[in-house]
Amino acid sequence: MLDPQPFPIDHVLRGDPGAPALILREGVATFARVEQDVARLAGWLATKRFAAGARVATWLPKTRVASLMPLAAARAGLVHVPVNPVLKRAQVAHILADSGASLLLTQGARAATLEDGDVPAGCEVAVEAGAGDSLPRSHADPAALAAILYTSGSTGRPKGVMLSHANLWLGAVSVAHYLAIAPDDRVLGVLPLGFDYGQNQLFSTWYAGAGVAPLDYLTPRDVIKAVERVDATTLAGVPPLWTQLLEAEWPAKAAARLRRLTNSGGALTPAMVRALRTRFPQARLFAMYGLTEAFRSTYLPPELVDAHPESIGRAIPFAEVLVVRPNGTQAAAGEPGELVHAGPLVAQGYWRDAARTALRFRTAPPFSRHGGTAVWSGDTVVADDAGLLRFVGRDDEMIKSAGHRISPQEVEEAATAGAEAREAVALGVPDARLGQAIVLVARGDAADEPALRERLKRELPAYMQPVRIEWRAELPRNANGKLDRARVAASVKEQQA
Known part of the structure; x- marks a missing residue:
């Protein structure tokens, strides 16, 4: 007993x-x-x-x-x-x-x-x-x-x-x-x-x-x-x-x-x-x-x-x-x-x-x-x-990668802490090995990606590193002026399809 x-x-x-x-x-x-x-x-x-x-x-x-x-x-x-x-x-x-x-x-x-x-x-x-x-x-x-x-x-x-x-x-x-x-x-x-x-x-x-x-x-x-x-x-x-x-x-x-x-x-x-x-x-x-x-x-x-x-x-x-x-x-x-x-x-x-x-x-x-x-x-x-x-699923926006619960905002804050990306949205996408992999959608110039990756390697642990960075001239916003994460996620899904 x-x-x-x-x-x-x-x-x-x-x-x-x-x-x-x-x-x-x-x-x-x-x-x-x-x-x-x-x-x-x-x-x-x-x-x-x-x-x-x-x-x-x-x-x-x-x-x-x-x-x-x-x-x-x-x-x-x-x-x-x-x-x-x-x-x-x-x-x-x-x-x-x-x-x-x-x-x-x-x-x-x-x-x-x-x-x-x-x-x-x-x-x-x-x-x-x-x-x-x-x-x-x-x-x-x-x-x-x-x-x-x-x-x-x-x-x-x-x-x-x-x-x-x-x-x-x-x-x-x-x-x-x-x-x-x-x-x-x-x-x-x-x-x-x-x-x-x-x-x-x-x-x-x-x-x-x-x-x-x-x-x-x-x-x-x-x-x-x-x-x-x-x-x-x-x-x-x-x-x-x-x-x-x-x-x-x-x-x-x-x-x-x-x-x-x-x-x-x-x-x-x-x-x-x-x-x-x-x-x-x-x-x-x-x-x-x-x-x-x-x-x-x-x-x-x-x-x-x-x-x-x-x-x-x-x-x-x-x-x-x-x-x-x-x-x-x-x-x-x-x-x-x-x-x-x-x-x-x-x-x-x-x-x-x-x-x-x-x-x-x-x-x-x-x-x-x-x-x-x-x-x-x-x-x-x-x-x-x-x-x-x-x-069945998670109701929040946590990214579950390699057994880690990752805050999208923490990745986004790191990505925008320098001059390379002006705005960013971090998303989890299905991955056979990791469960989810991190995709970072950033507003900025793709020519700055090497510098951004080098800085992220210094500032974030390995499991928080994005596997892919997608660069956009603009990111969609909702009626309140906030970044529209759902639309960003939908666009990433379309590109993967």
């Missing part, structure tokens, strides 16, 4: 003291060693004498410190803000300023890219973590804020989703339970630690008493080698990664090692489901759907995957998932509606953004069993007679 009682997230190290907990290239740390390292890292943070609840940011690859900081910050009474290591200085500067961070822990080479004004007053930059006196496990209120994860919205810059100890703890319990992670499992962590599921891979693995191997990779071959090197049993990915891994050569023994595959960050196609089932016949395949504002909403049990390859499944443990008509009533089977998520996995809202919080975090519909505040996803789904959900 699942225990719904949440604890402070730094209590999540539950494995046998002598068992492997963290598997890195430089060596394997047992649960006892990880507990000790967390305690001393928390002690180092305590020497900074930050106010309780101060935000501490990490901008790091998947190092030992990056893996331990979520627990150490919580133990020290601070709020962790993980920054995706692929982000560039402009995005980092926004996150530091928006979160009001008191500390940025990073590496020397990354710190050197920051310019004057990027680091707000009162924020210390450290390129090495120290070790202080060991702090005991915390007695934090499970409802207290533990982390802020930044995610792009359909408009504007990334916004911070506020997650409590209870959100993180119950997410770990839920995933460890429905994936049936066992102490002898080895989970290969290829997802970024700044993503909700990337971070949850640490927590759910440790809650189950198993070992996790965080991995930064450049090519699919790196992933395959890591599966062999750490004897991985579990691999989580997003559809573009699965496409790359399916195209790569897998040694039969490596493919047979995997017991469990989990997908998030975009729906699997039936063809991809069949290919994964063929390539990894020993592995149980879990299709999942989630959003940072509620961590994860649904999963499809592996025994149903072959018969329902298009489904995102049912609610995960602790989640209540509802399909709601525009008038707020419950949609019938076969009827499209908005996916609404209620229950204890619902986040606390957006950091210092009451307006956007009020739009997404609203009272649950009257027929909700749980009630309280719910996340209204803006995504349309359909439930069949058995209650299995199928994703």
